[in-house]
Amino acid sequence: MDFGKLVEPDNGGAHRRRSLSRVVSHLHWLLRQRLSALKSGLFWRTFFLIAFIITVSMAAWIASVRFFDRAPQTEELAARITSIVEITRAALMHSAPAMRTELLFDLSSKEGIRIYPLEKNDKAEPLLDGAGLAETLLLVQTQLGPETRFAGKVNGVGGFWVSFKIEDDDEYWLMLERTRLVRGVGWQWLGWAGIVMLLSLLGGVIITRRINLPLARLTNSIRAMARGEAPDPLPENGAREIATANRAFNQMVTDLKRIETDRALILAGISHDLRTPLTRMQLEVEMADLSQEAREGMQSDISQMDAIISQFLDFAKPAEATNFTMLNLSELMQDLTARASRLPDMKINAQIDPNIHVVGNPVDLKRVLNNLVENGRRYGRTPDSDLLELDIKCKIESGEGGKRAVLEVADHGVGVPESEIQQLKKPFTRLDAARSQANGAGLGLAIVDRVVARHGGEFILTNRAGGGFLVRIILPGAKVKKADK
Known part of the structure; x- marks a missing residue:
């Protein structure tokens, strides 16, 4: 008789007990959810x-x-x-x-x-x-x-x-x-x-x-509406009280859309009108008899104002689906990582699958990628360090509607409180005091959200496992095409 087999632990039995324990825990959780409902x-x-x-x-x-x-x-x-x-x-x-x-x-x-x-x-x-x-x-x-x-x-x-x-x-x-x-x-x-x-x-x-x-x-x-989405109109029939409430809600949604459109037009008009005086101020600074330090300070302020105006114009830009074309998303991501890698205080970890193509506007998608890198450069630096480390990924996943292109940009900073993540999608939102002192109008992620919505995609914000902030963009209708020889 092999006595070694008698003292061998029953790993299969332990595995079954762990599996049973997980099943019981899951059923207990489901029961609590049902009772709570x-x-x-x-x-x-x-x-x-x-x-x-x-x-x-x-x-x-x-x-x-x-x-x-x-x-x-x-x-x-x-x-x-x-x-x-x-x-x-x-x-x-x-x-x-x-x-x-x-x-x-x-x-x-x-x-x-x-x-x-x-x-x-x-x-x-x-x-x-x-x-x-x-x-x-x-x-x-x-x-x-x-x-x-x-x-x-x-x-x-x-x-x-x-x-x-x-x-x-x-x-x-x-x-x-x-x-x-x-x-x-x-x-x-x-x-x-x-x-x-x-x-x-x-x-x-x-x-x-x-x-x-x-x-x-x-x-x-x-x-x-709280998530920033446009809800479908509610039916205005049925009981009088319910029809009145639905009619009032539909009117409120229409009014909010009109206010949003008017605000975008006002921003676009003001931003366009401010460009001319800013250009004139830039020329006057160049020609003025100023010290080098004063000239550089004024030029920096003017550049900052010009960047804010550019954000206003990008935010107010209407959707133009007629400009959509089949583009090589992998090349856009590679150009982005190449330009970002040349910055002195930035480290890029890129994993980009080749020849991923999607239908979209190349100018808008470049703006999206630049905004994500700029957002990480301002707010995602590694704690106790001036270095910005970004993980950039581009890959294809299979979903319910077919293949989708998935873009991920993650930093190694301190992240964002979970209760405030969704607020970042709203225009003119900057959460803490440090961010309120940063350059910009708080439109970076709002512009990204709007552009991704135009492309029929998903814009997901979450904290990165291990610390930091993760931005995930999912674009539908992705294809893999071989590079032209």
């Missing part, structure tokens, strides 16, 4: 409220029916028992003694009625108390006589036993099957009540969904 969701709150009201109403209705039906049911059962006993007694009294055996057999086989002589040594057990049983027995005893006795078992045989006399000394037991005395109408009522309750709950689901669906649409549209 049940607690917080308006749909489920409304549904459970309606279900509670329906359940209480049905319970009250059933209790009322049983309460008011109890007396008639008791009287009917007592009359049935009395009638059976009286008819059986009359049949026995008026039948010939020789025919009584055959009569007893017919009563037992056809009617389920059994007749036994009552003996003094019979062991009779009382009936189990039930709903309305005491009232029923009292009514039967009133009609048959006070000497009438009842039993649930006689000599170990179960049933409904009632005594009667044919003559003064001739006493018998009459035994009925309990099934003959059970009234089935109550169970039928419970069945119908269950069906009515299920239909009511189904109606409650439909009503709750019709109430909450417009609210869910409005909530999703508001969330889309």
Whole structure:
């Protein structure tokens, strides 16, 4: 025997236990998510409220029916028992003694009625108390006589036993099957009540969904606006209150779009008008009798103002899909990394797959890439260092709509607080004091977001694992073409 195998650890069993633990943890997480949705969701709150009201109403209705039906049911059962006993007694009294055996057999086989002589040594057990049983027995005893006795078992045989006399000394037991005395109408009522309750709950689901669906649409549209997206118009039909709310929301979206368009036109007009005086100031500085230090300072200020005006013009530039063409994205990225690598304080780690082509505007995409590098140069420097290290990647991934080009630009800086990342897409946004002192108007990433949206792509901002900030751009319709020889 190989004793080494006896002490070998069961790695397969440990792996199965870990897998089972992960599955249980995942199921526990799903259960908590579902319970959280049940607690917080308006749909489920409304549904459970309606279900509670329906359940209480049905319970009250059933209790009322049983309460008011109890007396008639008791009287009917007592009359049935009395009638059976009286008819059986009359049949026995008026039948010939020789025919009584055959009569007893017919009563037992056809009617389920059994007749036994009552003996003094019979062991009779009382009936189990039930709903309305005491009232029923009292009514039967009133009609048959006070000497009438009842039993649930006689000599170990179960049933409904009632005594009667044919003559003064001739006493018998009459035994009925309990099934003959059970009234089935109550169970039928419970069945119908269950069906009515299920239909009511189904109606409650439909009503709750019709109430909450417009609210869910409005909530999703508001969330889309908060993410900077343009929501689809909400339907303006249906209930008056909901139609009014949707109409007001659609009007607000239209007004915001118009305000955004007007602001872009104003920015473009002001920026264009400022270019001429800036050019004149640049010439005057060149010709003025100034010291070299003063001239360089004024030229730097003018260049900064010109850069801000360029950002305004880029932000206000309208979409022009007619200028889209098939371009080599890999070459654009390689040119970008080559120019960025020549800067003295920058280190570029590039992973660019060759011959990736997309449909787009080459000027706009160059502007996007330059803005990302400039954004990293200003805000993404490595802590305790003047060096900027950028990881630039360009690759192809397969998605639901086909192949997509994925661009990634990541720095090794301090990153951005998670709660404020999405704010960076908004125009004129700079988060901290250090950024507010930087050159620019806070339009860099807003311009990137707008250009990527024109190209039908996705613009994703997140913090880089290990520290830093990561910008991810996904452009649809990517292809790999061989380079022309």
